[in-house]
Amino acid sequence: MKQSLAAAVDHEAKILHLNSLIVAANQQMLSDSRQFKNDVEELRHRVSKSSAEIPKLHEEIERYRAALAKAEIKVESLRNSTSFAIGAALISASQSFSAFVRLPAKLIALKKRIRIKLGGSGAGASVLQHESGSDQVGVLFAKYGPSETERIIRTRSLAAASLANSLTQLAKLVLTLDPPQAVRLARESWALDPKDFRSKWLAFLLFDCGNIFEANKLLAQLPKSVELSSSQRYRARYIAGCDRLLINEIDVPGAARLPAFQSVANSILYVASSSLPYHINGYTSRTQSLLKSLQERGWSVKCVTRPGYPFDRPDALVEPIAGVQLIDDVPYQVLTGPHRRKEPLDEYLKKSADIIEAKA
Template sequence: MVQLLKNARLAAGVVSHHLIDDPVVLFLQLSRRLPAAVLPLAKRLCRWAPKDSISAAVLFAALAAGDEADVERRLNLAAEARIGIEQARRLADIALAAHLPSLADRFLARAGGARHLRPARARRLWYAGAVSEAVAVLTGPHAGQNAGEARQQARLAAEVAILTDASPVLAPRAYAPVPGRILHLLTNSLPHTASGYAQRSHSTLLAQQEAGWEVLAVTRLGYPVQVGKIFAQATDTVDGVRYHRLLPASLASTIDARLQQQAEELLAVALKFRPSVLQTTTHYVNGLVVRAVAEALGIPWVYEVRGQLADTWAATRGPEARDSERYRSFNLREAEVMGAADLVLTLGNAMKTNIAAAGIPEDKVIIAPNAVGGDFLKAPHDTAQARRELGLDEHGQMIGTVSSLVPYEGIEDLIAAFALLAPDFPNLRLLIVGDGSAKPSLQTLAQRSGYPERIIFPGRVPRSLAARYHQALDVFVVPRKDLEVTRSVTPLKPVEAMACSRPVVASDLPALAEIVKDGVTGLLAQPGDPASFAAALRTILTAPGSAAAMGAAGRERVLRERTWAANAAALAEELKKLGVSI
């Protein structure tokens, strides 16, 4: 009961901050966590509303439903209509949440004199990566006239400080580590988050534990209450792996103070657990915290670079974002953290090349690829058996993916490729497993494809069933967009599909070409080109013998090169060179 009360107070504080800082984003986050019945209601409201309605309620419903075309159409109507300054300011925030910055600019130009205009302008600049300018808007003449603006200014100023040079500071402590103990700091984890990040973390922890290490994982301050898990406990145990939560009754109001708070709490856990090494993952805020704790204890630490999050952010903004202050500062901070770590892990050769380009010595960087273990090491079921177990139709052919449903994954191109194939393959179905911000818009595209009854969205599925969903497919598809982040970052799911003896059709990008050997374990297609994907899929679907050979070759390659146990053994060897006894 005490923990629940603390969680409730913590959640109320998080909601309060978002209500003032960015209420539209808060609405979107809440809408994605509400029951599934909310989505049909939002779609119904959009259908019932007049086609020329530009009310906030209708626009919010269209956002929640993921109908991007309807949001943009209504905002364009609003941009030509006679609207008041307050409505213009509200519409600017909605346009920004819909990733329509040019429309946001048009509304802001008509919002002169509106209340809360400075915060809206600051949000627009922050969106573009002009972080110092965003702070300046809130510190100019007449700024800070209310508590909300003052708090937003303090929050953004702290973000800029962390982007540049601020870090947690801890005093050195007398300390005696226990050999064989490793402490991880994670952004999120099972059982509350089922993302690829959480799956990789758990597999890494499990492999280290099975190799004889004593492991403990600590998640970021406030998680998982921050993502709506009000009933979270202080600890979770999954497959024998312990996850410790840092759940104070309240969080410091700015990021620099929260990172200091987190460092102090992580230090307290470390002093009790007494690890001989610390390990954390991108992005740099995790590294800043772990560096402070490692320096206070005098032990080495490992930084695992799983993505290039500056590029992930830029991918939703457009090419100009790569010239922004935020982008440059983010990458400089990442380079600083990588340079400070005793050892850097990363996912593949493309990412290692980028890390070396940032000035990090290559001999300090080792590759720990996305890998498999557990059920994926067992002989895979055939498609009919897997489908029976999942309650899917055993007959016909099925293509699909198991993925986070976010824009850069390019799932809309997979739907378009399926629509090209569907007339010639009447028994072909498309399975899209997963959840994410793009799911509502993808479901809308499926409804408009002409074949909605043949496109299946099971949603997020239990981890124990992941292998079965891979095995239910005839072909696994990775239609990622051609972006800087996707050219470098290797995903986990195609590796799991190959372990299940399934051929993979993937975008022809450097990071994916490291996984899929064209013509041997699958086929590569042109990113962003549904026709190219349809052609590759047609080749495999019409040649079952070739498909089986590709699947077998993929499984053999994964079992030889990509297991979590091998990753754990490789890390242990590198840590021995640092004097860490495992």
């Protein structure tokens, strides 16, 4: 009897314990369910809030686009201004003797242009109309955007040359916003009126958008009589170098039997494309941190910049400093060399490699 009673009590105790576990589990599940429901509601609230902000973000993007379009119009207006043309002519005249000789003729042409703007007839009136048309494209672009502006100018421009001029202006305005559309407009403009000046402009635009082969082909096909400014000549040579690099493999010399120099253990010559104190940005800051970290780990480091830097950068913060310069105990030295944008790219790389090898 006693054993049966003890077994019954033990069984009842186990049942009570299981019931308590079930109750606790149910309470935990209820708590988890409530928390899950709260999390879902919070997520719904966030999604709803984000959805409400999307139109505002689109409006902000459109405002930025409109502001950029207005800035592009101002820049284009400045480029077409007489004062800009005079300044460009004077700067060009100071860079070469041939440009200096051509300066009087350029100034006479600018004087005629001013007279046409103030009022004229015949051929002058057509030039004036052309400039007014360019301004009109800018006004339409700022007000309606690229797609509607294109539709409007297609309905208004009847002559091929007139439509080509309008598409050219629109391509310039669209370039920073939508490069593929700018290329499409530029190609059509050139097809409508394939004059030499438009071929030159299309070539440079194609290069800016990554079409190296076609850009170089257009420039190579320009007649000898087409005049290029000094900066355009440098750029054309640079593009030709890019074309050669893409067609031909880089000629990497094989390893010599005997080393050109004796390496030193735990010693590094680091070549940077830009550096402190001439430019302060993420790249130069990371370079400084990397070299400092190597130095702290017992390495002997010296940094040289690519040949020609910072002499070929107009935005350098300070004048180039000769010799070794210490920045937080890290030695830097600039290397004189060819101007990066005044040499074909393939030739610049070869000359720079020789300079760096000589330094090593």
